[in-house]
Amino acid sequence: MPVTPEQQAEIDALRAQPRQTLRAVSEGMEAHLYKAIPVLDHGFVRVIDYMGDDAAICQAARVSYGKGTKSVQNDEGLIRYLMRHWHSTPFEMCEVKLHVKLPVFVARQWIRHRTANVNEYSARYSILDREFYIPEPSQLAAQSVVNNQGRGAALTADESARVLEILKGDAARTYDHYEEMISDTSPDGGAKQGLARELARMNLPANIYTQWYWKVDLHNLFHFLRLRADAHAQYEIRVYADAICKVVADWVPAAYGAFEDYRMGGAVLSAKGLECLRRMLKGEAVTQETSGMSKGEWREFEGVLNDPA
Structure with missing residues (x-):
């Protein structure tokens, strides 16, 4: 269960205590504040x-006083200009702090984005809960024969069932050992020395859940989302990015619209790719052999031209 009854009670209590403020407020973000959006199984x-x-993005771009808003149309046009021309610093004026509960192996991918402030749940101080990510059968796939870091064809039903039993069995067994190691009571009920938590945690699998607070500015958040909400990203981190995308779209709709158009929906071509496109528009039949690109470059170029995603 993603949120315990105690956590839900805390969320309800926080949302029941509105406060007056002189700060800029995003009504879209206020609707999300404190609420937990479920992702994966736990x-x-x-x-x-x-x-x-x-408006804060426009205010920073104009270095003006007050709201910095000339009109909604002018603000949206300015934001699209900033996004289009890669002017990133105005977007750094917006920040968000997220509380995320995620499997450890997802956290290890996530932490590669080093332009954020992170504070993680301490397994040296506290005991980790018995919660593990167990994939849905539809997410179990063989190694891709094209992409060395991706998935290929889905496993058969029998193979999926076998893998799931291994995952569940290993998770339960390692957590039983974890509890046994940290316990100060022996199986016969007598006293014993329990192993330090900072050592006992080493045997736990990478699909156990951890939690952290993650604070990031909008520019670096967009970079995270561009990579992790992409169709080629690993499913288990992509679903977190997708959930964050929905929040950001409500928080800064103009900025997110520009990001969706220019970054998520747009494409960057190399000089060779741009030259090939110009030749194609003139009616020339360009092939990989005549493009000057490697096979990998050509495959990606064709993907930009032909992939609806």
């Missing part, structure tokens, strides 16, 4: 705090 994402809105 995970969630929730907004703890935020700063700024679309």
Whole structure:
């Protein structure tokens, strides 16, 4: 269960205590504040705090006083200009702090984005819960024969069942050993020395859940989302990115619209790719052999031209 009854009671209590403020407020983000969005089987994402809105981006770009808003149309046009020309610093004026519950192996991918502030649940101080990510059968696939870091064809029903039994059995067994190692009571009820938590945790699998607070500015959040909400990203981190995308779209709708158009929906071509495109538009039949590109480059170029995604 992503959120315990105690956590839900805390969320309800926080949302029941509105406060007056002189800060810029995003009504879209206020609707998300503190709420937990379920992700995977036991995970969630929730907004703890935020700063700024679309107007704050424009205010920073114009270095003006007050709201910095000339009109909604002018602000949206400015934001699209900033996104289109890769002017990133105005987007850094907006920040968000998220509370995320996620499997450890997802956290290890996530932490590669080093332009954020992170504070993780301490397994040296506290005992980890018996919660493990167990994939749905539809997410179990063989190694891709094209992409060395991706999935290929789905496993058969029999093979999926066998893998799931291994995952569940290993998770239960390692957690039983974890509890046994840290316990100060022996199986016969007598006293014994329990192993330090900082050592006992080493035997736990990478699909156990951890939690952290993750604070990041909008520019670096967009970079995270561009990579992790992409169709080629690993499913288990992509579903977190997808959940965050929905929150950001409500928080800064103009900025997210520009991001979706220019980054998520757009494409970057190399000089060779741009030249090939110009030749094609003139009616020339360009092939990989005449393009000057490697096979990998050509495959990606064709993907940009032909892939609806």
